[in-house]
Amino acid sequence: MTAKIIPEIVDHLHTVRDYIRFGTSRFNEAQLYFGHGSDNAWDDALALVLHALHLGEQGREQILDARLTPGEGRAILALFIRRIEGRIPVPYLTGEAWFAGLKFKVDERVLIPRSPIAELIEVGFSPWLADEPATILDLCTGGGCIGIGCAYAFPDAQVVLSDISADALVVAGENIEQHNVSSRVKTVESDLFADITERFDLIVSNPPYVDAPDYGAMPPEYHCEPALALESGADGLDFTRRLLREAADHLYDNGVLVVEVGNSAVHLERAFPDVPFTWLEFERGGCGVFVLTRAELLTHAADFA
Numbered sequence: 048m049t050a051k052i053i054p055e056i057v058d059h060l061h062t063v064r065d066y067i068r069f070g071t072s073r074f075n076e077a078q079l080y081f082g083h084g085s086d087n088a089w090d091d092a093l094a095l096v097l098h099a100l101h102l103g104e105q106g107r108e109q110i111l112d113a114r115l116t117p118g119e120g121r122a123i124l125a126l127f128i129r130r131i132e133g134r135i136p137v138p139y140l141t142g143e144a145w146f147a148g149l150k151f152k153v154d155e156r157v158l159i160p161r162s163p164i165a166e167l168i169e170v171g172f173s174p175w176l177a178d179e180p181a182t183i184l185d186l187c188t189g190g191g192c193i194g195i196g197c198a199y200a201f202p203d204a205q206v207v208l209s210d211i212s213a214d215a216l217v218v219a220g221e222n223i224e225q226h227n228v229s230s231r232v233k234t235v236e237s238d239l240f241a242d243i244t245e246r247f248d249l250i251v252s253n254p255p256y257v258d259a260p261d262y263g264a265m266p267p268e269y270h271c272e273p274a275l276a277l278e279s280g281a282d283g284l285d286f287t288r289r290l291l292r293e294a295a296d297h298l299y300d301n302g303v304l305v306v307e308v309g310n311s312a313v314h315l316e317r318a319f320p321d322v323p324f325t326w327l328e329f330e331r332g333g334c335g336v337f338v339l340t341r342a343e344l345l346t347h348a349a350d351f352a
């Protein structure tokens with residue numbers, strides 16, 4: 048589908064339902080990949096239509112048979128074409144994504160939020176924390192979704208959002224403003240812990256962890272995201288190995304480390320067979336998130352060295 052056919056199509060589509068149906072057909076025909084906020088063509092088309100019409104989340108059912116102006120139709124079709132031709136995931140087209148029930152600004156400077164850690168945040172990391180954390184580090188924060196989610200879950204906590212990418216931290220800063228948490232949440236640009244001097248009660252991280260073969264095989268939609276947010280060496284563990292070596296020095300005595308490594312969990316188990324990683328289960332899907340206490344990190348310091 049190219050821009051040339053827009054005038055002709057606009058004459059044949061009339062209602063919101065028509066446009067969602069048309070988008071669904073074209074997205075399926077183009078064999079797009081769905082995995083950035085929706086898992087099917089209808090929901091992708093719906094999100095783009097609601098965005099173009101400035102309708103947000105409200106009134107989906109009531110507006111399905113509403114007729115559109117030609118200008119509205121052209122705006123929707125232009126988004127459909129960008130989705131198909133650029134293989135651009137919907138959140139980069141709408142500029143927003145949902146995580147742990149919260150809306151975040153996103154663009155190509157940050158990964159699109161989708162970590163199963165959202166579920167942990169929603170239950171206050173129960174049962175993994177003995178006490179409410181007073182200090183939290185969201186390491187590899189991207190647009191800040193995990194750390195800002197934690198700031199909602201723990202209203203008295205001080206939260207640091209850190210990332211090696213200055214570009215990502217600009218987006219994180221915008222999300223801090225959007226969520227009005229600047230009195231408790233700050234950003235720090237740092238390569239892992241290089242520029243972080245404090246200790247924390249909780250360090251939570253969704254670092255890059257995709258191994259080289261997986262990265263090469265990922266659908267084009269993933270290649271719209273920063274490579275720095277995904278790739279981490281041959282077995283996906285370059286970052287996590289460093290993190291395991293250094294995390295204990297940045298946790299208080301009762302501190303806890305929560306890290307997502309996704310499919311690279313198998314490599315991690317193989318690399319550190321004696322380490323008692325606690326692997327978490329999620330109701331909404333996702334895997335490869337482990338918990339280790341500071342005590343466990345210290346006990347196995349020699350393994351990580």
Ligand SMILES: C[S@@+](CC[C@H](N)C(=O)[O-])C[C@H]1O[C@@H](n2cnc3c(N)ncnc32)[C@H](O)[C@@H]1O
Pocket residue numbers: 157158159160161162186187188189190191192193209210211212215237238239253254255256275276277286
């Ligand atoms: C998988 S993304 C996670 C983004 C966000 N936390 C989320 O869950 O959606 C990983 C992030 O790690 C950052 N990163 C990569 N290498 C890093 C390093 N050495 N130190 C700190 N951050 C790093 C990337 O810039 C990217 O924003």
